[in-house]
Amino acid sequence: MPLTSAATITPAQRLRGRLRVPGDKSIAHRYALLAALADGRSSFANFAPGADCRSTLACLRQLGVEISEGPDGAVVVLGRGPGQLRSASAPLDAGNSGTTMRLLAGVLAGHPLTATITGDASLSRRPMRRVIAPLERMGARIQATDGHPPLVVHGARLHAIEHHPDTPSAQVKSAVLLAGLYADGTTRVVEPAATRDHTERALRAFGGRVDVDGLAIAVPGGQRLHAQALSVPGDFSSAAFWLVAAAALPGSRVSVDEVGLNPSRTALLDVLRRFGARVEVVVTATEAGEPRGTITVERDRTRSLEIAPEEVPGLIDELPAIAALAAHGGEVSVRGARELRVKESDRIAALVAGLRALGIDADEREDGFVVRGPAGGRPAGGVADARGDHRMAMAFAVAALAAEAPSRIDGADAVVISYPGFFETLDRLVR
Ligand code: S3P
Numbered sequence: 001m002p003l004t005s006a007a008t009i010t011p012a013q014r015l016r017g018r019l020r021v022p023g024d025k026s027i028a029h030r031y032a033l034l035a036a037l038a039d040g041r042s043s044f045a046n047f048a049p050g051a052d053c054r055s056t057l058a059c060l061r062q063l064g065v066e067i068s069e070g071p072d073g074a075v076v077v078l079g080r081g082p083g084q085l086r087s088a089s090a091p092l093d094a095g096n097s098g099t100t101m102r103l104l105a106g107v108l109a110g111h112p113l114t115a116t117i118t119g120d121a122s123l124s125r126r127p128m129r130r131v132i133a134p135l136e137r138m139g140a141r142i143q144a145t146d147g148h149p150p151l152v153v154h155g156a157r158l159h160a161i162e163h164h165p166d167t168p169s170a171q172v173k174s175a176v177l178l179a180g181l182y183a184d185g186t187t188r189v190v191e192p193a194a195t196r197d198h199t200e201r202a203l204r205a206f207g208g209r210v211d212v213d214g215l216a217i218a219v220p221g222g223q224r225l226h227a228q229a230l231s232v233p234g235d236f237s238s239a240a241f242w243l244v245a246a247a248a249l250p251g252s253r254v255s256v257d258e259v260g261l262n263p264s265r266t267a268l269l270d271v272l273r274r275f276g277a278r279v280e281v282v283v284t285a286t287e288a289g290e291p292r293g294t295i296t297v298e299r300d301r302t303r304s305l306e307i308a309p310e311e312v313p314g315l316i317d318e319l320p321a322i323a324a325l326a327a328h329g330g331e332v333s334v335r336g337a338r339e340l341r342v343k344e345s346d347r348i349a350a351l352v353a354g355l356r357a358l359g360i361d362a363d364e365r366e367d368g369f370v371v372r373g374p375a376g377g378r379p380a381g382g383v384a385d386a387r388g389d390h391r392m393a394m395a396f397a398v399a400a401l402a403a404e405a406p407s408r409i410d411g412a413d414a415v416v417i418s419y420p421g422f423f424e425t426l427d428r429l430v431r
Pocket of ligand 1: 099316
């Protein structure tokens with residue numbers, strides 16, 4: 001996908017309005033995968049429209065799963081039943097999506113077939129040993145190039161393991177639990193810190209059994225899953241950019257409806273309160289164990305923020321948005337976030353380079369960054385490079401709203417990964 005287009009961001013006075021955001025990417029990947037493994041016909045409303053979840057659907061189609069798509073994010077998946085994915089005639093392309101590659105590796109590890117999973121240049125640089133090692137311990141064989149994609153997964157009869165990942169990662173946890181569905185015995189993952197628990201909630205929603213005891217999650221092997229009709233809540237990590245902008249710009253007030261409120265995703269709300277914003281949350285429904293509702297954020301004060309290492313797993317996808325907060329005033333300091341270096345881009349390097357290019361004072365740390373907002377006045381604005389990373393493009397757009405002159409975001413098309421229509425929504429909210 002060429003990620004070459006540029007977006008121009010005009011400085012804004014305030015953001016006001018009420019909106020919905022596209023369906024949650026993390027949840028949609030899981031619903032599609034579990035539906036493919038389940039018995040029967042699943043249907044989803046508000047399925048995530050971004051390119052990452054398209055990659056998951058395309059890979060599943062290549063594995064013999066019938067999937068149809070209707071308007072407004074309607075997706076129907078005909079489940080093949082446990083262990084029934086078919087060999088693909090060509091490599092499976094996970095595109096830019098780490099979740100697709102890692103979760104699919106877990107699913108395929110328990111299938112009696114060989115499959116190759118490739119990705120784009122960014123995904124090909126990302127570390128895969130974290131899934132290869134536990135899946136090989138379970139009995140699969142996975143070839144990679146120095147721990148990087150493409151992955152050639154040779155599935156096998158799996159046996160259960162207890163896995164203690166070194167780094168908190170929902171993708172690693174999920175890959176092992178999905179493989180564990182078809183292993184002999186009970187597979188256990190003991191996390192070093194809690195990560196998003198969509199896989200656990202989705203497995204239960206599809207009729208599966210998952211036992212959670214603190215940081216230990218156990219899945220018995222030999223399970224059958226059952227098709228479901230579900231709607232996907234809005235993606236909190238996409239809403240995050242509007243919530244941050246509303247907290248930062250004087251006179252702002254934004255409400256996001258039908259957005260996912262899973263507590264393992266919403267740590268940003270407390271960060272915004274600490275920053276000095278007024279934040280109101282109303283839970284309106286819970287479906288498949290996933291709460292959803294309305295978040296309203298209103299600008300009040302601007303304080304400096306320190307994000308401690310133990311907060312990082314709960315904020316991992318929101319740290320780019322949090323960096324953009326300080327472009328508007330105050331100071332944001334983040335430690336213990338080395339994981340950001342192995343995301344869609346090296347997000348520490350990309351954030352600091354892009355914010356500096358916009359005239360904002362920012363410094364890298366080996367495991368984080370510090371961004372110092374303007375002490376009075378506005379940053380100059382400039383040209384920031386998203387480096388092909390969707391969350392960089394959106395973070396720079398929010399930062400550039402603070403500038404005194406229009407700015408340009410190069411590679412702005414990267415937003416299609418998680419938030420097609422981001423710039424159109426921005427236009428509407430600043431008016
Ligand atoms: C995700 C887990 C996180 C997150 C990513 C989506 C998921 O990655 O950053 O955007 O859907 O499980 P890690 O598991 O690598 O922390």
